[in-house]
Every structure is written in C-alpha cells, then in structure tokens.
Amino acid sequence: MADQLYLENIGEFVTDQNKIVTYKWLSYTLGVHVNQAKQMLYDYVERKRKENSGAQLHVTYLVSGSLIQNGHSCHKVAVVREDKLEAVKSKLAVTASIHVYSIQKAMLKDSGPLFNTDYDILKSNLQNCSKFSAIQCAAAVPRAPAESSSSSKKFEQSHLHMSSETQANNELTTNGHGPPASKQVSQQPKGIMGMFASKAAAKTQETNKETKTEAKEVTNASAAGNKAPGKGNMMSNFFGKAAMNKFKVNLDSEQAVKEEKIVEQPTVSVTEPKLATPAGLKKSSKKAEPVKVLQKEKKRGKRVALSDDETKETENMRKKRRRIKLPESDSSEDEVFPDSPGAYEAESPSPPPPPSPPLEPVPKTEPEPPSVKSSSGENKRKRKRVLKSKTYLDGEGCIVTEKVYESESCTDSEEELNMKTSSVHRPPAMTVKKEPREERKGPKKGTAALGKANRQVSITGFFQRK
Amino acid sequence: MTTLTRQDLNFGQGREAGPAGPGAGASGPAGFLERATGLCPPAVVADVLCEFLEVAVHLILYVREVYPVGIFQKRKKYNVPVQMSCHPELNQYIQDTLHCVKPLLEKNDVEKVVVVILDKEHRPVEKFVFEITQPPLLSISSDSLLSHVEQLLRAFILKISVCDAVLDHNPPGCTFTVLVHTREAATRNMEKIQVIK
Numbered sequence: 136m137a138d139q140l141y142l143e144n145i146g147e148f149v150t151d152q153n154k155i156v157t158y159k160w161l162s163y164t165l166g167v168h169v170n171q172a173k174q175m176l177y178d179y180v181e182r183k184r185k186e187n188s189g190a191q192l193h194v195t196y197l198v199s200g201s202l203i204q205n206g207h208s209c210h211k212v213a214v215v216r217e218d219k220l221e222a223v224k225s226k227l228a229v230t231a232s233i234h235v236y237s238i239q240k241a242m243l244k245d246s247g248p249l250f251n252t253d254y255d256i257l258k259s260n261l262q263n264c265s266k267f268s269a270i271q272c273a274a275a276v277p278r279a280p281a282e283s284s285s286s287s288k289k290f291e292q293s294h295l296h297m298s299s300e301t302q303a304n305n306e307l308t309t310n311g312h313g314p315p316a317s318k319q320v321s322q323q324p325k326g327i328m329g330m331f332a333s334k335a336a337a338k339t340q341e342t343n344k345e346t347k348t349e350a351k352e353v354t355n356a357s358a359a360g361n362k363a364p365g366k367g368n369m370m371s372n373f374f375g376k377a378a379m380n381k382f383k384v385n386l387d388s389e390q391a392v393k394e395e396k397i398v399e400q401p402t403v404s405v406t407e408p409k410l411a412t413p414a415g416l417k418k419s420s421k422k423a424e425p426v427k428v429l430q431k432e433k434k435r436g437k438r439v440a441l442s443d444d445e446t447k448e449t450e451n452m453r454k455k456r457r458r459i460k461l462p463e464s465d466s467s468e469d470e471v472f473p474d475s476p477g478a479y480e481a482e483s484p485s486p487p488p489p490p491s492p493p494l495e496p497v498p499k500t501e502p503e504p505p506s507v508k509s510s511s512g513e514n515k516r517k518r519k520r521v522l523k524s525k526t527y528l529d530g531e532g533c534i535v536t537e538k539v540y541e542s543e544s545c546t547d548s549e550e551e552l553n554m555k556t557s558s559v560h561r562p563p564a565m566t567v568k569k570e571p572r573e574e575r576k577g578p579k580k581g582t583a584a585l586g587k588a589n590r591q592v593s594i595t596g597f598f599q600r601k
Numbered sequence: 602m603t604t605l606t607r608q609d610l611n612f613g614q615g616r617e618a619g620p621a622g623p624g625a626g627a628s629g630p631a632g633f634l635e636r637a638t639g640l641c642p643p644a645v646v647a648d649v650l651c652e653f654l655e656v657a658v659h660l661i662l663y664v665r666e667v668y669p670v671g672i673f674q675k676r677k678k679y680n681v682p683v684q685m686s687c688h689p690e691l692n693q694y695i696q697d698t699l700h701c702v703k704p705l706l707e708k709n710d711v712e713k714v715v716v717v718i719l720d721k722e723h724r725p726v727e728k729f730v731f732e733i734t735q736p737p738l739l740s741i742s743s744d745s746l747l748s749h750v751e752q753l754l755r756a757f758i759l760k761i762s763v764c765d766a767v768l769d770h771n772p773p774g775c776t777f778t779v780l781v782h783t784r785e786a787a788t789r790n791m792e793k794i795q796v797i798k
Contacts, residue, residue: 153766155759241766244664247675247682248762254681255752 141165145179145238149192155239155252162267163256169269176235193243196220197236200227214246647706651699652678653754654714654731658695658779659685660761661716661729665768667775679755698779705783709735710790715780720772727768729761 144165148154162172180194198220199212208228214236215223224230237249257264265271278286656678663673663684668691673684686692705711711733718727 153760153763155763239763239766241763243762244670245675245682245684247684248759251681251755251759251762255755 141175142179142182145175149179149238149240153240155237155241155243155248157237157249157252158235159253160256163260166267168267172267173234176238180235180238191240193217193239193241195236195243195249196233198223198227198230199232200224200230202226203228214249216243643707643709647703649750650706650733651703653757654702655695655699656683656685657729657731657757657761658716658777659683660758661718662686662691662777664762664765665718665727665771665775667718667771667777679751679758681755681758683758695779702781705781706733708790710783710786712782712784715782717778717780718771719776719778721774723776726771726775729764 145156145161148156148161156176158169158172158176161167161175162169165172165175167175180192183192194217195214196217197212197214199210201208202211203209210231211227213223220233224233237252243249260266659673660683662668663670663686668686668688672686672688672691674687675682676685677683678685686695702711702714713733714731716729716731717725718729720726
C-alpha cells in the first residue's frame with residue numbers, strides 16, 4: 136500500500152498539477168532519501184510506459200562518466216533529455232551512473248525550469264539541505280560566524296589558485312547541464328547577434344530615404360538573381376566606395392546563412408543595401424522575395440539608382456538630362472509609354488518644390504500626350520504635336536507645348552498662331568525644377584484639355600479660354 | 602491579485618479548452634501586492650508588474666516558438682534563468698507597449714493584460730491572460746514581502762515554461778499582440794484627458 140501511495144503522489148504532481156518533478160524536489164516533498172526518490176521516479180516511468188496510458192511523459196536523466204577529450208580524460212556530468220541519452224552514453228568511455236533526473240508532462244526547451252523547480256524548495260530547506268542527500272562528509276561542519284569573515288579572503292585566494300589548476304578537468308563537470316539546447320543555440324547566436332550588431336551600427340545612419348531602400352531591394356534582387364561576382368562590381372558602382380569598404384569588414388565575419396536575413400529587413404537604412412548586396416551574391420535561399428521585388432521594381436530601380444547616385448546639387452542637371460532623354464525616346468512612340476510613367480514615379484520620391492497652383496496649367500512635355508488614358512486616335516494626333524514641340528522646348532520651355540496640346544484638333548497653321556500668342560503671355564522664368572512636377576500633372580491636364588479640345592470648334596472659342 | 606489563466610482557441614473546430622485545470626494550478630502561487638499603508642506605493646507596484654509582464658511576454662514568445670530560438674538569450678530574473686529576446690526592435694516594441702500600460706497600472710485601471718498569439722490570417726489561436734485585481738490587505742512584514750512576491754513571480758515563470766503540456770502546437774508564421782483591458786472608469790478618464798487636450 137505504501138508503495139502505491141508514492142506512485143499516486145507522483146501521478147498527481149505530474150499529470151494533475153502539471154509540475155516538473157525532480158528527484159531532489161520529490162525527496163524534500165515526501166521526506167525520503169534522494170536515492171529512494173530516484174527509484175520512485177524510475178518505477179513511475181516504467182509503470183506508466185507499460186500501461187501505455189495516453190499521457191505523454193518527458194523524462195530527463197543525469198548521466199555521469201569519464202570522457203576522453205583532447206587526449207586527457209575528464210569526468211562529465213550532464214542532464215540530458217531522453218532522446219539524447221543514448222548519444223551521450225555512447226560518447227562516454229565509462230558510464231559511472233545514470234538515473235532519472237526529472238519527470239514532466241511538458242517538453243522543456245531548456246534547462247531553466249529544472250533549476251527553477253529546485254530553487255524554492257531548496258531555499259526553504261536551506262538549514263538542512265543535506266538531510267536527504269547522498270553526498271556526505273563528516274568533516275563538513277558549519278563554521279562559527281567570527282571565523283568565517285577572516286577566512287573568506289583566504290578562501291578567495293585559494294579558489295583562484297584551484298580554479299586555474301583544475302580548469303581543464305572541471306570544464307565538463309561545471310557545465311553540468313548538457314546538450315538539450317546549448318550546442319544548437321551557441322552557433323546561431325553568433326550569426327544572429329552579429330547581424331544585430333551590424334544593424335545597430337548601420338541604423339545610426341540615414342534611415343529616411345525610402346528610395347534608397349527600394350534601390351537596395353532591387354540591387355539585392357538583381358544580385359541574387361544573377362549570382363555573379365561581376366554583378367557585385369556593377370552594384371558597387373551605384374553606391375559609394377566608402378560605404379562598401381565600411382561594411383566589408385562586418386560581412387567577412389558573418390556567416391552566409393545569417394546574411395540572408397539581412398536581405399529580408401525592410402526598414403534597413405541606406406548603407407545596409409551595401410551590406411546586403413554582397414550577401415545577395417552568396418547563395419540566398421530567399422530567392423522568392425528578391426524575385427518578386429525584381430519583377431515589380433526593376434524598371435523603377437534603375438532610375439531610382441541613378442537618381443540616388445547624384446546629389447541634390449545636381450538634381451537640376453539630372454532633371455534636365457531626363458527631360459532631354461524623354462523627348463528623344465518619344466520618337467519611338469510605343470516604347471515611350473511604359474517609361475514615362477516610370478519616370479514620374481521615380482521622381483515622385485524626391486520631388487522638387489511643387490509649383491504654385493496657377494502654374495499647373497503650364498507646360499507639359501511630350502510624355503503627356505502619350506498618356507495611357509487617351510484613346511488611340513487621339514494619341515496619333517498628340518504624337519504629331521510632340522514632334523513639333525520639340526524645337527520649342529529647348530528654347531523656351533513648356534509653355535509652347537501646352538498650347539499645342541489644347542489645340543489638338545486644330546491644323547498646323549493654328550498651332551503656330553497659338554504658340555506665338557502663348558509665348559507672350561507666359562512668364563519666361565520657368566525653372567527647371569517645376570518641369571517634372573508639370574510632367575506629372577501633365578496626364579491629368581492632358582485629358583482635361585483633350586475633352587475641351589474635342590468640344591471646341593472655332594478659333595475664337597479657343598482664344599477665350601485663356 | 603494576479604491570476605494566470607490560459608485559453609486555447611481553435612476557431613476551425615470551434616473547440617475551447619477551459620482554463621479550469623491549469624488555472625487552478627496557477628492561482629495557487631497567485632501574486633499579490635500590498636498597496637495600503639504606503640508599504641508599496643503605486644509606482645513601485647506598477648514597476649514590478651511591468652517588469653514581470655516584460656519577462657512573461659518574452660518567455661511566452663520563447664515557449665510558444667513565435668520567434669526562432671536563436672534570438673533568445675538566457676538571462677537571470679528573480680534568481681532563475683529566463684529566456685529574453687535580443688532582437689532590438691522586438692524588445693523596443695514590448696517596452697513601448699508596457700510603458701503605455703504603466704500609468705494605467707499606477708491608477709489601478711487595468712483589468713487584465715492579454716498576450717494573444719495570432720496565426721497567419723490574424724485569427725487568435727492562444728491567449729495568455731494576466732488578470733490584475735486589487736488584493737485584500739494582508740498582514741505581512743515588508744521584509745519578507747518582496748521576497749515572497751519574488752517567489753510567486755518565479756512560480757509564474759515556471760508555469761509559463763510548462764504550459765506547452767496543455768497546449769497544442771501553433772501553426773507556423775504566428776504573430777503576437779498585447780491587449781490591455783481597462784476598467785470602465787479608465788476609458789472615461791482617458792476621454793476626459795483627450796477632450797481637455
């Protein structure tokens with residue numbers, strides 16, 4: 136009967152209360168010697184396993200024995216999960232003892248809860264903690280308080296001396312808690328922690344330029360897609376050399392696997408793209424994301440990358456350059472259309488100071504007429520005008536183009552008249568910055584003007600519309 | 602009095618596991634904080650609770666595998682090892698959330714703090730409910746008060762560590778959120794403050 140009682144107790148603790156029952160805890164709770172507690176736990180496990188009742192039990196064992204490591208033998212004591220028991224046993228040259236350490240319903244991910252379980256009960260039994268213990272020493276008697284303070288210094292010195300001598304032998308014994316989580320986790324943190332370290336360093340730099348993060352995604356996509364070192368050199372041309380050199384040191388220390396995760400981070404700062412670009416060169420398993428990004432933003436990416444390279448001082452130059460490019464590309468008509476919206480999008484992240492509203496109706500460049508909204512018939516008419524306005528663009532700017540656009544239905548002679556009159560009215564000081572803005576407004580104005588143009592019949596009606 | 606209850610929600614099957622068993626086990630080592638007689642001013646109470654909630658949230662994320670184990674590091678709290686995340690953004694998020702809860706705790710406006718685990722479709726699959734109530738006055742000396750509180754919070758940590766015995770595995774790609782349920786008066790007070798502002 137007494138035998139059955141402890142089994143019921145253990146069953147209640149484990150199954151009903153969902154506790155972790157360690158042998159030490161059980162010995163204090165039931166007031167039995169630790170060896171008896173270990174035997175109780177073993178019996179319980181055996182019976183439960185035989186009964187094959189539904190409740191799943193997880194058992195941890197304490198294994199101790201001698202291990203030959205680096206040529207010399209050392210004594211190893213480890214707490215291992217059941218699934219790792221055989222592996223650890225096979226490593227030991229001589230297995231001194233194996234016994235059940237704890238039983239619990241939950242599968243523990245690390246050894247913390249085991250310590251937690253014993254902590255409180257040990258603390259409450261501090262005065263007689265060796266009452267049920269198998270570790271006994273007759274010479275171990277509590278010291279008198281007066282002697283303890285004077286000898287504490289001596290103890291520290293001797294402890295240091297001891298630790299240096301026995302370090303090699305005790306390495307394994309001090310790390311009593313064995314495999315369950317330590318080995319797997321130790322490698323990972325190096326990579327992941329290293330990633331955090333480099334991220335922390337990079338985050339102090341600019342974080343507010345979204346265009347550059349998009350550029351990073353594109354460069355990552357293109358780099359990952361091509362997987363060629365040559366591509367990396369091309370990418371480095373887009374970014375400053377200084378930034379590249381800065382992060383090469385960080386990169387070398389990181390593992391390739393962990394660098395994939397750098398690619399994923401969307402809120403990364405400007406300099407991080409450079410970090411991630413060489414990472415993308417190495418094999419990245421996250422190809423799905425870069426490919427998606429590649430498809431969406433490839434067209435934008437190049438333009439954005441181009442814009443990112445130049446400083447704000449050269450922004451005007453860039454816009455001028457872009458303007459010149461677009462008219463030239465318009466000559467190829469169909470090919471212009473996908474590019475022009477892309478141009479607008481690329482410039483929208485870094486917009487020039489917006490012009491005042493009255494200036495909105497002003498100029499549109501060639502890209503406006505070939506807007507997607509208008510019908511094909513009107514497109515043909517617009518294209519013609521686009522070609523004509525080219526000559527006026529270089530000289531005076533957008534003013535001319537707008538008039539041309541409105542008088543879509545007019546003949547060529549009327550256009551010339553309109554152009555001359557418009558040039559008088561418009562203020563000559565049209566800055567370059569405003570043009571891209573007008574380009575953006577262009578498509579909207581284009582459709583509105585088109586509507587008007589269709590209705591207009593006479594020349595006088597056109598003149599009144601100023 | 603803070604009690605820990607667990608609810609396992611499975612919307613697909615409409616099955617709900619009541620907190621009876623685990624709840625009973627957890628209310629045993631229920632935490633308590635004495636507010637009267639200036640032994641523990643509300644600010645200290647709120648601090649202790651916020652610290653505990655931070656540790657609890659990190660531990661829940663570790664045990665329920667919401668984030669990969671690699672980001673967690675063993676730290677010491679209440680003299681026992683606990684797993685805390687090292688991810689800076691995650692830590693900042695949790696700290697910011699609890700920073701907002703703290704003034705409510707000081708005013709005893711918080712009814713419960715709930716950590717909800719959501720699946721990919723943002724449906725809750727698990728809830729960890731921390732109920733916070735005004736404790737009855739207890740005659741206990743201040744010396745042993747804090748150590749007693751520490752012991753009870755250790756018990757909380759232990760209970761969270763073994764919670765996966767009664768919970769099913771979560772689907773992959775889970776996220777989490779922290780909900781704070783305030784008492785009715787708190788909403789009115791907050792509205793008042795907003796109107797004044």
